[in-house]
Amino acid sequence: DIQMTQxxxxxxxxxxxxxxxxxxASQNIRDWLAWYQQKxxxxxxxxxSRASNLQSGAPSRFSGSGSGTEFTLTISSLQPDDFxxxxxxxYDTLTTFGPGTKVDIK
Amino acid sequence: EVQLVxxxxxxxxxxxxxxxxxxTSGFTFSSxxxxxxxxxxxxxxxxxxxxxxxxxxxxxADSVKGxxxxxxxxxxxxxxxxxxxxxxxxxxxxxxxxxxxxxxFCRLFVSWGQGTLVTVSx
Numbered sequence: 001d002i003q004m005t006q007x008x009x010x011x012x013x014x015x016x017x018x019x020x021x022x023x024x025a026s027q028n029i030r031d032w033l034a035w036y037q038q039k040x041x042x043x044x045x046x047x048x049s050r051a052s053n054l055q056s057g058a059p060s061r062f063s064g065s066g067s068g069t070e071f072t073l074t075i076s077s078l079q080p081d082d083f084x085x086x087x088x089x090x091y092d093t094l095t096t097f098g099p100g101t102k103v104d105i106k
Numbered sequence: 107e108v109q110l111v112x113x114x115x116x117x118x119x120x121x122x123x124x125x126x127x128x129x130t131s132g133f134t135f136s137s138x139x140x141x142x143x144x145x146x147x148x149x150x151x152x153x154x155x156x157x158x159x160x161x162x163x164x165x166x167a168d169s170v171k172g173x174x175x176x177x178x179x180x181x182x183x184x185x186x187x188x189x190x191x192x193x194x195x196x197x198x199x200x201x202x203x204x205x206x207x208x209x210x211f212c213r214l215f216v217s218w219g220q221g222t223l224v225t226v227s228x
Contacts, residue, residue, distance in 0.1 A: 034215075043219060044218055045218070095213040097151040
């Protein structure tokens with residue numbers, strides 16, 4: 001099975017900060033990587049597919065990059081609505097999720 | 107608007123059975139693979155089962171293989187998960203999830219239901 005890791009597990013930041021979350025795969029997944037945002041008590045919501053394709057309706061301050069085994073999710077200027085947990089997901093071979101990164105208020 | 111509404115979650119004893127349902131609307135039911143993804147309390151996400159849009163192909167994760175069965179009723183646009191021989195480690199919120207295409211290899215999860223809680227405890 002392909003294992004996914006994320007760092008950091010928790011990130012404390014302020015409104016307006018640039019935030020970077022890293023996701024690593026245990027083997028090459030090309031660009032079959034998605035990012036989801038989950039708020040407390042809610043279902044995850046797809047933000048980015050194919051490592052860098054921003055979903056319709058997702059704010060342009062979110063961007064994704066990477067290929068192979070290392071990927072990043074960047075929030076260019078953190079907004080109050082962005083405090084949430086972010087999960088990466090590989091869908092190259094079956095599918096597995098990362099453990100999540102919680103972005104909270106500094 | 108795509109809607110996925112799960113039901114059927116409850117408290118059940120270890121070894122018991124439960125059937126989850128997911129009523130859907132807002133998309134062509136037979137054109138999209140559907141999955142169940144679960145999330146144990148305070149933890150990450152685990153993909154459990156998938157069924158193709160046509161219903162002729164399914165796949166279950168090793169952790170539930172032989173115990174859970176995914177199925178669908180195209181006439182009712184409803185997805186099901188039959189859960190047998192339940193264990194404490196099956197305790198989780200179960201989400202009904204729509205993929206972006208129709209085969210069981212479609213694993214990009216574009217729409218999610220609100221989830222239904224299954225608790226396995228004596």
